[in-house]
Structure formats: C-alpha cells, structure tokens
Amino acid sequence: MPRERKELTRLKVPALPKIHNKQAIARNKALNASEGLAYDCTLAARILEGNMGALDRLLERHLARINRFLQHRLGTGHARLVRDVTTATFDDALRHLKPYAQRTATTPMEYWLIGLAERNLGKIQQAKGKARPTTTAPPSTVRSTPKQEHDTAESDLAIVRRAMAGLSRQDSFVLALALFEGMSALEIASTLGIGEARALRRLRSALAAISKQLPTSAGAV
C-alpha cells in the first residue's frame, strides 16, 4: 500500500478534456478547482481498475472534508451516525465514479461528495425513523416561548440549529452550506449541481423560511 501511494503521489495528471459547458468551465475557473478535479479523475480511473492505493489516496484527500461537513451539519454527539454516513457516502461514490474516470465530470469531487453525504444522511435518518438529528424540541415551541427568548444560556448556534430543524431538508441543506461551511454562491451552486442564480434563489427562500422560525429577539440572533 505505501508503495502504491508513493507512486500515486508522483503521478502525472493529464489535463482534463475540453468540456463544452461554459457554466461549468467558469465555475471551475472561479473555484480554481480544475487541477484538483484532474487529479481526482485520474484517481477515479485507477480506482475503477481496482487500485486500492488510489482509493486510499482519495480517502486521504476528501475524508476529512466530508467528516467536517457532517459534524457541522449534525452537531456534536453523533459520531456513529457520522461514521455510517461517511462509509455510505464513499461506497455510493465508488459505484458512481464513472464520469470522473472518463474525465467527463464537471463538478469538483469535494462538492459532489458533500452532495452525496447529504443524500445518504437523509436516507439513513429516514431508515432510522428520525426526523432531524439536530432537533431537540418541536419547531412550534421555538418561536413564541418567552422563557426561551430570554434564556441567555442557550447559544446562538443551538437556537439556529433548532430553527433549522423545522425547515425542509432542502432549505436546511442550503443554509448549512452557506452558514456552517461558509461557502460562496459558486460553491453552493456546485454542490447542489444547479446554476448560481437558482442556488441563490433557493438560499433566499431558505432564509425567508428560517426567519419565521427564529425568535424575534434573542442575543445576536
């Protein structure tokens, strides 16, 4: 395994083929992701040939990012769920690596994997019968209880997480990308696999939805 990894580190990465998708080209240029995408494509091709070292290298590149996203998304105390979703995400990714191996993929692998992680998170939560891992109380109790509004012991993050629990999964996801991951409009669009304008419209809609769930005045929030 170490020998394979060493070989892969010195790997010559061929350039990506010219893709006639102006939006994708502009997005990759803005994200400065073309080089990383080309390397991921090379790794994907090796993985589909059955190269274990390439899979190890791919995990080394993206495991920490997916782990961080899931911990941000779920909060603390969900280590087992994070591990399950991470494994399911990379398993799912292995079975759909063909566009990367054929060098026709346009989305940087990091954002694609985050999208897969969100999808697998939804599946696993649905299978376990849980509505939201971040939910600690029903959304209806969030807004209008005076006791909560003046409870300064509760952090802003906890309040926002509880408010997000009352949103749809789509709104919750786009808000998590913007707030917890600190993504730009281009990155959000790349993760969602849609255009930038459409991603921003979705973010606006999510912001409007969460504003109804937030308490009227509570600390900075």
Place this chain on the structure above:
Amino acid sequence: MDALRRLIQPTVRRTARPVRRVAPHTVEPEMSRLRGPNKRLAEALDQLIGGVPLNWGQVEDDPELLTLARLQVAGQECRLQVVTEPSLTERDAILDALSPTLDRIKHAPAPRAEKVAPKSMAGFSEKVQVLTQVEDNVAIHTNIPVLVARIMAVVAVAGLAVWGVFSLIAWLGSPTFSWIELKNGDTLLNKIDRTGNWQSYPCKVQREADPITTEYYQAFTSKRDLGDALDFIIPNLPALITEPPTYTLSLNQMALAPCEPNRVVDADPGAILKLNYTAQYTLGGLSVPLTATQSILPDNGPLPDQISTQITLYVAKDQPTPLDISVGSWRELRIIPENDKAPFHGVMWHGKPYYDRAGVRWSGDVSVLMVERGDMLYTLIGAPASDITEEILLAIVTNSTW
C-alpha cells in the same frame, strides 16, 4: 464600432503588419451574470467569507440579507468549533468497508468501447450544413455478421413461437378418453380423464403397460356360467342389421380371460370378455355387387347363396387399452345409440397389421371400432375384405341394446 473595426483591418504603425485579432471575452475572466437581489446576496456571501460583517445599508431593504446577517454569529460559532479529524484507524476501517465494493467493481465486465464515427476528411468542414442525400441513407457502419446473427435469432424465436402455438393447438385438439390410449410408439397422443381404482388389480396394470401381452381365453359354452364369472352384464349384438345388405348376426363362441390366468372366479373384476359372431348375408338380394364380396367368392363353381364372415367383440371394464396408431388411419367419433342411452365415444382405426387381445394376427386390412361409455370399453373387430366395413361396425353399435 466593432463592425467598422472588422471592415477596416487595423495596422501597427511601425511594423505595418496586420494586428492579430482575438475573439472578444476569451481571455478576460468570466464576468458574473448575476443581477439584482441575486447579485447582492452573492456579494454578501463573499463579504461574510472575508470576515466583514454586513452593514445597515446593505440589509435595510432586504429581509433575507437581514436574516443572513443575524445568522452569521451562529455560523462563525459553528465554523470555530473543534472538529475531530478521522484517525488513521477510522480511515483504515472505512477502507476495509469499501474493499468489497471495490472488488465488485474490479470484477465487473469492462464497458464496451463505443464506436467513434470517423471524422470528415481534411479540407471538409463539419460545420458546413450538407443537405441529406440519397447516399447518406446507406448505413456504412452496418456490422454484417451481427446483423445476420440478429436476423437468425429473430427467425429462430419466431419459429419457436410458431411451433409452440401449433403444439398448443394440437394438444388442445387431441381427444380425451377414459380408457382408450392412442399410442404412437411410446407416445400417448390423447388426454386421459380417468377415475376408479383400476390400479389395484395387477392384471389391469400389466395389460396397460404391455399392450402386446397375449392373454389366455377360456372358452365357455354356457352363457349363465360366463355371466357368473363377469363383473358386468354380457352385451348382446343385434341379431339383424338392416344396412344393405341385411346381415344376420349369431353368437359363435364365448371366451373369457380371467385376471389371474387359469383361475376363473365369480364376478372377476379384471376379466375380459371375448365374443365371436358370425355375420351372414344373402347374395341374391344384392342390387349392387360388393367389391369385397368378389374377392372372397370362389373363382370357379357356382356362387353360394350366403356369405359368412366373422366379427369379434372384446368387452372390458375399467381396463385401460392401448391402440397403436403408428400405422393405418384413425378418426375420433361419437355414436348416439338408438336406445337413447348416453353416447359412445371412441375411435375407428383402419389398417394393418393388427393383433387382437388374444394375440390373433388379423390378415389384411382390419377395421377396429373401439368405443367407451362410463367404465365400459367395447372393441369391435372386422375385416373389410370379408365385407365387414366401417359402416357395419357403426351400425352394430348404433343398434346395440347396451
């Protein structure tokens, strides 16, 4: 202005060489096409990523931006939280969990290479629209062996389908009998609808399994004794058949094959009855001479007044009886008797050679009428060369009193 620039080729004053023209917007960075609220939101996100909070002027008229500004504290709090990085052990565990999937991918068949259409020859541009011509309809990439294989496969499938349909029709059209078994070699050609406990008698099972077994018939002179040894009533053929010519039937011989050879018991359920009848008709009453009659008449000497022939009748109860139809011709028939009883169902076979149940080989063509009704089976045998035609056999059954 751009149009004018295209018309008038600009030149560099010193070198007087034409300026190399570059298509617009190909080297410049892509400009954002966002406008209005989307642009403001995208700029706000970029600003927040840079760590600069949104000012009042940005958010005062935009409720969504105001919400975004309110949520930033929570966002920063989340991003500043300590996140545990996956350890090497965890990574190895995930790697181990993924290895079965990797093995499956490795052993999956490689995707077939797609055929790449040849590019146009040098000097011909692909961007020039060429109208469809007759030659373009010719498929130049046709793989002839694959095409032939496909056609053969389609023909084979169609042939199988037709064969299946015909087999189904033949099976549906085959007659259903209780005791008659039409056999072509070892193949049973009719459907069987049989009840009863005939299989509890070894003699019946053996007769059904081995149709050429010779049975030993024991002759009887007394009809009463014969009736005692049978499980059914002795059927009598009509004494007179009015079919032209008029036949007179008289019982000539009675015999019985018991279930166990040489052991006659009362009401033997496995016994088979054999009756030999003599059929006589008068030549003087014939208006049309029969062809068959000519063959049995003596060549020399005076014509006899009467012609005598033989008809044999076998009667069995609950006895499956095979009939070899690999030779000769046969037809299914239903006979409605004149006594208004239930109709007989059976077959008329005509051909040669024929061995009856007693092992007697009938010479020449033979007509066999095998009919069943309920649990009874009647087999009438006559030789057409002796003027026992199919019509006579049918007339006997029609006029029977069974």
